[in-house]
Amino acid sequence: MNIQGNVVSAQSAFADxxxxxxxxxxxxxxxxxxxxxxxxxxxxxxxxxxRLTSDKSLAEDASQEVFIQLWRKIGNYxxxxxxxxxxxxxxxxxxxxYLRKQRGWVKRMFNIEDTEANYYAADxxxxxxxxxxxxxxxxxxxxxxxxxxxxxxxxxxxxxxxMNMAVGSSKAQFHRAKQLLKEWMGYx
Amino acid sequence: MSNRNFxxxxxxxxxxxxxxxxxxxxxxxxIEIALAEEAAPNQQAQKRRTNSTAPKVVAxxxxxxxxxxxxxxxxxxxxxxxxxxxxxxxxxxQHQMQKNALLVKFQxxxxxxENWQKQLAELDEAxxxxxxxxxHDENNMALLKMLQNVHQQQIDLIERVxxxxxxxx
Numbered sequence: 001m002n003i004q005g006n007v008v009s010a011q012s013a014f015a016d017x018x019x020x021x022x023x024x025x026x027x028x029x030x031x032x033x034x035x036x037x038x039x040x041x042x043x044x045x046x047x048x049x050x051r052l053t054s055d056k057s058l059a060e061d062a063s064q065e066v067f068i069q070l071w072r073k074i075g076n077y078x079x080x081x082x083x084x085x086x087x088x089x090x091x092x093x094x095x096x097x098y099l100r101k102q103r104g105w106v107k108r109m110f111n112i113e114d115t116e117a118n119y120y121a122a123d124x125x126x127x128x129x130x131x132x133x134x135x136x137x138x139x140x141x142x143x144x145x146x147x148x149x150x151x152x153x154x155x156x157x158x159x160x161x162x163m164n165m166a167v168g169s170s171k172a173q174f175h176r177a178k179q180l181l182k183e184w185m186g187y188x
Numbered sequence: 189m190s191n192r193n194f195x196x197x198x199x200x201x202x203x204x205x206x207x208x209x210x211x212x213x214x215x216x217x218x219i220e221i222a223l224a225e226e227a228a229p230n231q232q233a234q235k236r237r238t239n240s241t242a243p244k245v246v247a248x249x250x251x252x253x254x255x256x257x258x259x260x261x262x263x264x265x266x267x268x269x270x271x272x273x274x275x276x277x278x279x280x281x282q283h284q285m286q287k288n289a290l291l292v293k294f295q296x297x298x299x300x301x302e303n304w305q306k307q308l309a310e311l312d313e314a315x316x317x318x319x320x321x322x323x324h325d326e327n328n329m330a331l332l333k334m335l336q337n338v339h340q341q342q343i344d345l346i347e348r349v350x351x352x353x354x355x356x357x
Binding site: 026027028029031034035038039042043044046047048050056059060063064067068071072073074075076127129130131132150151178181182185187 | 227
C-alpha cells in the first residue's frame, strides 16, 4: 500500500474508533455524546425521512421520533454492522410506522393521496432536484417502495417485510412508480 | 424517446442525488425534552432483557413444579384419598408464588386497564368456589382442571395488562 493509502486507512480506523467510543458513551447515558451523534447523523436521517414522507413537517417530526426511539434502541446495537447501516434500517422502519400512524385509516382505505399538495410544496423548494420533485409527486406506497429500492438499495423482500405487503406488491408499486416517472420525465 | 434512455437518465439522476439534507428548524431541543426522564440506553436494554426472560423463567418453574406435584400424586396412588386436598393446596400455593412474583415484577409498571385488579379478584373468587366444591368432591378431575384454568387466566391477565407490546401500534 502506498503512503496515501496508509493515511486514508489510518484516518478511517481513527474515525471508526471515535464513533465506537461515541456510541459506547451514548449507551451509558451520556446526553452530550448523544447530541454529537445527532449532529453527525441528522443529515442522513432527515434526508431519508424527507424522501419517504415528501413532506417537510412530517419529515421533521419523523426525524425527532427516530432520535427519541434511537435512544431506547441503541443499547441493543452490538457493532455487528456499520452504525450508519443499522441507523438507516431503524430510520426506515420508524418513519414507515410514523407515516402509518399519521395517515388516517379512512384516507388509506380509500387510497386518497395528497400527492398534488406534496408536489406543489416540493415545487416551491429550491434545493430539490428534478427527480426529487417527481418522486414527491408519486402516490405514497409507490413513493416509499421507489425510495427504498431505487435510492436506498433495499431488496423487495425487505421492503415487503417493512411495509407489511407481499413481495409481488412491492414489485408492482415499483413498476408503477417507474411508469409515472417515465411519463413525467417526458419519455412517453 | 427510448426506454433505454429513460433507464440511463434515471440511473444518472439517482447517482447524483444528495442523500443528506438538513431540517430547517432545530430538532434537538424537542428530542432533549422528550429524553429528559429516560434512563440510559444500556439500562433500558437490560430491563427489556430481564422483562422478556423473567416471565419465561417463572412459567418454566411453575410448569416444573406442577408436573412434579402431579407425578408425585400419580406415582403414589395409595395416598390418593388422603392427599387430594394436599394436591389442591400445593397447586394453590405454587400459583400464589407465581402470581406474587409477577405482581412484584410489574409493580412499577403502569397497567393498561384500570379494572384489572377487579378482574383478578373475580378470578380469585372463582378459584375459591372451585376449591370449596373440591372439598365435597375430592376426586373430580374436571374441577381440578377448572382450578388450573382459572389460575392460568390470572397469570395471563397480569402479563397482558403489563405487556409493553400492547402499547405499541
